Amino acid sequence: MDAKSDSALRRSTEQHVRFIHGWTDNLWSLRVDKPADFHFQPGHYARLGLPVADVAPLWRPYSIVSAPSEPQLEFLITLIPDGAFTCLLVKLRVGDPVLLESAALGFFFEPQLAPGEDLWMLSTGAGLGPYVSLLRTPQALARYRRLVLVHSVRAAAELAYADELNMLAAASGGRLCYLPVVTRETGATVLSERIPQLIADGRLPAHLGLQFDAVTSRVMVCGNPDFTADMRRLLNARGFTPCRRGLAGSMLFENYW
Ligand SMILES: Cc1cc2nc3c(=O)[nH]c(=O)nc-3n(C[C@H](O)[C@H](O)[C@H](O)COP(=O)(O)OP(=O)(O)OC[C@H]3O[C@@H](n4cnc5c(N)ncnc54)[C@H](O)[C@@H]3O)c2cc1C
Ligand SMILES: NC(=O)c1ccc[n+]([C@@H]2O[C@H](COP(=O)([O-])OP(=O)(O)OC[C@H]3O[C@@H](n4cnc5c(N)ncnc54)[C@H](OP(=O)(O)O)[C@@H]3O)[C@@H](O)[C@H]2O)c1
Structure with a gap:
């Protein structure tokens, strides 16, 4: 051992x-x-x-x-x-x-983010998990005007928690937008390209009618490390800043492998 x-x-x-x-x-x-x-x-x-x-x-x-x-x-x-x-x-x-x-671990905590208007929670595959925990926790995200949860999976059957998330969105009066993205089944979702591409070409913010910028948006990214690396490059280029120990930023990442 x-x-x-x-x-x-x-x-x-x-x-x-x-x-x-x-x-x-x-x-x-x-x-x-x-x-x-x-x-x-x-x-x-x-x-x-x-x-x-x-x-x-x-x-x-x-x-x-x-x-x-x-x-x-x-x-x-x-x-x-x-x-x-x-x-x-x-x-x-x-x-x-x-x-x-015996102890929980990690650094992927929303409170590390500086104040902002809209929270974008971006995930691939099982990377959805931390956002379900956040959304199940009353008042955890009370400081935001709008909440956007994007979940990218290969096939529609992999949209875990979709019923729960659709119900939360319906009960939120338009404050929470849950957007599933299925990438390998044609026509399963309105948007079907990878998340970084949908943000880079503006289709995701346009679809939601929201601004996406470092002043108003706070971004959490969780899942496949190629996805988080692509998002980091894109967000860096747009002026988003990382959260450092004791220093609030505008973007947060969790890699699963
Ligand atoms: C902070 C953190 C949180 C994590 N949370 C989760 C979670 O909530 N759910 C979860 O399923 N996994 C999660 N993982 C991954 C998990 O810890 C294991 O690595 C995973 O279950 C594979 O273990 P394994 O021994 O079966 O595969 P291994 O024999 O260790 O093979 C690992 C390989 O599998 C692939 N891989 C690993 N995890 C995933 C994944 N989630 N999706 C797609 N491909 C993957 C990668 O190619 C990796 O190199 C997390 C990892 C980290 C670091
Ligand atoms: N899901 C399945 O049907 C399936 C079947 C057999 C085996 N597996 C194995 O299971 C494991 C997990 O698969 P998974 O489907 O949960 O995870 P995944 O491969 O990370 O795919 C989940 C989602 O992330 C997207 N994605 C992958 N790389 C990306 C990047 N660089 N930028 C943006 N988005 C990206 C995928 O889009 P793309 O579709 O464009 O890649 C997909 O929508 C893998 O080891 C895989 O080989 C999965």
């Missing part, structure tokens, strides 16, 4: 799976018990661990989808073909044990 795995194991607890919902064969939500002393804010991730015969447990980070007030921790997980961890995780059933590192 290496030192890293050993220290994680010592600071972990065994929890149990309480709920599983499959969105597709390769994408599912999982809820596990939340220990009474496990505290987090939207944007945090937790490290889950699974025992492996004769070697140290495997650990991987997963963004928390649930709100801090919910009794369980929820995660949205993509099955990676031949993925060392997800190929084990996908076999878990309700009641099975899973290790949970």
Whole structure:
């Protein structure tokens, strides 16, 4: 057992799976018990661990989808073909044990952003998770005039939480716009190109009737690292500034690998 795995194991607890919902064969939500002393804010991730015969447990980070007030921790997980961890995780059933590192981790926190008018929450694949946590947390985003959530997936069946998000948008009186983008099925969504392209050519802001600039817009970007790299280049060129320790900025990033 290496030192890293050993220290994680010592600071972990065994929890149990309480709920599983499959969105597709390769994408599912999982809820596990939340220990009474496990505290987090939207944007945090937790490290889950699974025992492996004769070697140290495997650990991987997963963004928390649930709100801090919910009794369980929820995660949205993509099955990676031949993925060392997800190929084990996908076999878990309700009641099975899973290790949970004792502290939540991360830096993808909306409050790091400087005051702005509109919050743009941009995601690919399972990168949607932190935004569901934010939207489930009352008052978390009260300071914004408009909220835009864009979720890019290959196929429409991968639009996890779409019903919940459509309901939140309908109840928001026009304040929240939920925009799914399906990139590999023709005609599934109004906009079907990759998010950076839709912003670069102005179609996304125009579609929503919103300005997209470093003065009014605050931007969170989560998911595929090629996507976050493309967005970083685009936003840098438009004058957006990163959040640094103790210094508020206008853009925030979370890479999943
Ligand atoms: C801060 C953070 C938060 C994360 N949150 C989530 C989350 O909420 N949900 C989630 O499914 N994953 C999340 N991940 C990724 C997760 O930790 C694992 O890397 C992933 O589940 C693959 O593990 P594996 O052992 O099965 O694959 P590995 O055998 O470790 O293979 C890794 C490879 O799979 C690909 N890959 C990894 N994660 C993804 C992904 N999510 N979507 C597409 N391709 C991927 C990449 O090519 C990567 O190189 C997060 C990662 C980080 C760093
Ligand atoms: N989703 C599936 O049907 C499927 C099937 C078999 C295996 N897998 C495997 O599952 C894993 C996860 O797949 P995933 O579909 O969840 O994640 P993904 O490959 O990151 O795709 C999710 C969304 O992100 C978009 N995207 C990818 N790179 C981008 C970039 N540089 N800029 C902007 N947008 C970008 C994709 O658009 P594009 O469509 O334009 O790439 C898609 O809309 C991968 O390892 C994949 O090989 C997925």
